[in-house]
Amino acid sequence: MAKVAIVTGGTRGIGEAISVALKEHGMTVAANYCGNDDRARDFTERTGIPAYKWDVADFDGCQEGAAKVAADLGPVDVLVNNAGITRDGVLMKMDYKAWKEVIDTNLGGCFNMAKAVFPGMRDRGWGRIINIGSVNGQAGQYGQVNYAAAKSGIHGFTKALAQEGAKFGVTVNAIAPGYIDTDMVAAVPADVLAKIVARVPVGRLGQAHEIARGVAFLCSEDGSFITGSTLSINGGQHMY
Numbered sequence: 001m002a003k004v005a006i007v008t009g010g011t012r013g014i015g016e017a018i019s020v021a022l023k024e025h026g027m028t029v030a031a032n033y034c035g036n037d038d039r040a041r042d043f044t045e046r047t048g049i050p051a052y053k054w055d056v057a058d059f060d061g062c063q064e065g066a067a068k069v070a071a072d073l074g075p076v077d078v079l080v081n082n083a084g085i086t087r088d089g090v091l092m093k094m095d096y097k098a099w100k101e102v103i104d105t106n107l108g109g110c111f112n113m114a115k116a117v118f119p120g121m122r123d124r125g126w127g128r129i130i131n132i133g134s135v136n137g138q139a140g141q142y143g144q145v146n147y148a149a150a151k152s153g154i155h156g157f158t159k160a161l162a163q164e165g166a167k168f169g170v171t172v173n174a175i176a177p178g179y180i181d182t183d184m185v186a187a188v189p190a191d192v193l194a195k196i197v198a199r200v201p202v203g204r205l206g207q208a209h210e211i212a213r214g215v216a217f218l219c220s221e222d223g224s225f226i227t228g229s230t231l232s233i234n235g236g237q238h239m240y
């Protein structure tokens with residue numbers, strides 16, 4: 001039977017590439033999104049992968065969304081916690097809303113979704129959870145105390161949940177991308193981005209499929225002895 005995977009934020013950017021890669025690896029994929037209906041419709045038309053709308057920051061919404069996916073496609077074997085947002089600004093200018101939205105979405109979303117699917121994976125003796133962190137969670141980044149804290153938290157969350165899942169066949173890993181050519185990075189001012197790229201040893205932005213391949217590997221049987229780890233895919237920007 002094909003494994004069933006949920007990819008949060010799976011209709012655009014890195015998440016889209018992950019959804020497609022997992023489908024290519026024979027999985028039945030459900031791509032979650034939150035607001036952009038047009039992009040989700042276009043994604044489903046191009047890929048044949050169904051899109052499901054809920055907000056990962058909403059605990060009850062995640063339980064209901066995951067239950068709907070399981071009812072439509074079968075028990076969930078793979079969860080990729082990819083949904084993420086930025087609300088950048090230096091601490092002096094960052095308001096509480098910008099702090100809370102980023103923590104609730106990027107880090108809270110991982111908890112909310114894991115609560116929905118981890119018990120079933122544990123009971124069935126097999127599961128894969130991949131959390132998308134960030135180089136900025138490893139190294140910090142000026143103007144991103146909210147994002148860096150959330151992503152850094154993802155790395156701790158990963159190591160803790162990996163210990164809870166290990167003896168039940170559930171691996172939990174993180175991927176820490178560097179700067180990847182998506183809508184999120186398109187929002188960075190061009191002069192700032194040029195300075196960032198100049199500090200990347202390979203001298204370019206990454207491509208979404210370069211993250212997706214890492215996810216597919218960690219989900220595969222070849223990855224079954226890897227748990228609690230963080231795979232950095234960042235062109236050498238930060239060697240952790």
Ligand SMILES: NC(=O)c1ccc[n+]([C@@H]2O[C@H](COP(=O)([O-])OP(=O)(O)OC[C@H]3O[C@@H](n4cnc5c(N)ncnc54)[C@H](OP(=O)(O)O)[C@@H]3O)[C@@H](O)[C@H]2O)c1
Pocket residue numbers: 008009010011012013014015032033034035036037039054055056057082083084085105132133134135176177178179180181182183184185
């Ligand atoms: N791009 C980079 O350079 C980079 C680097 C390091 C880490 N990352 C991380 O990689 C992940 C994907 O980034 P990206 O660049 O592909 O982002 P993106 O292009 O902005 O796409 C974000 C995706 O997440 C969804 N999303 C946002 N908030 C959500 C919510 N509350 N509930 C459900 N879905 C939500 C969006 O749905 P809608 O279409 O409905 O808005 C969209 O599908 C993020 O966690 C990001 O922090 C990215």
